[in-house]
Structures are given as C-alpha cells and as structure tokens.
Amino acid sequence: SDGVATGVKHGFDSGSSLEKVYQNQPQGKNFLGKVVDQFYLNNIGWRGIRIRKQHLLELGQLAIEQLQKTASDTPI
Secondary structure (H helix, E strand, O other): OHHHHHHHHHOOOOHHHHHHHHHOOOOOOOHHHHHHHHHHHOOHHHHHHHHHHHHHHHHHHHHHHHHHHHHHHOOO
C-alpha cells in the first residue's frame, strides 16, 4: 500500500500522507497492496479529512466573493 508506506516513512499526519489521501487513488506494488490502500483511504477519518478540505475550499471561495462584492460596493 503506497498510502501506508508513505505514512510509515513520513508520518501519518504529514503533508505527504495528506496528499495521498486527497488524491484518493489506491496504489500499491500489487493487487493486495491496492486493496489495502483502498481500505486505508476509505477509513472514516480520511473521508472526513477530504470533506473538510472541500468545505475549506468552499468557504475560501465565499470569502473571496464577499471581498470582491465589498470592494466593488466601496466608492474610491
């Protein structure tokens, strides 16, 4: 399992591990490795992390839109 191997090498809360989680593409050296990676990526904690990322992106977009609206409403 590439995800587990990355976690062992860099730490399960590292940026490298999170990139694997965000990609959400099971990878391994063989069929069993891919199955283990799929199980690992479907862990409830990692699913929550992916949902959290999506929510943060949505909130960021809303903040940008609000700033643009405020800037366009403010006279120079």
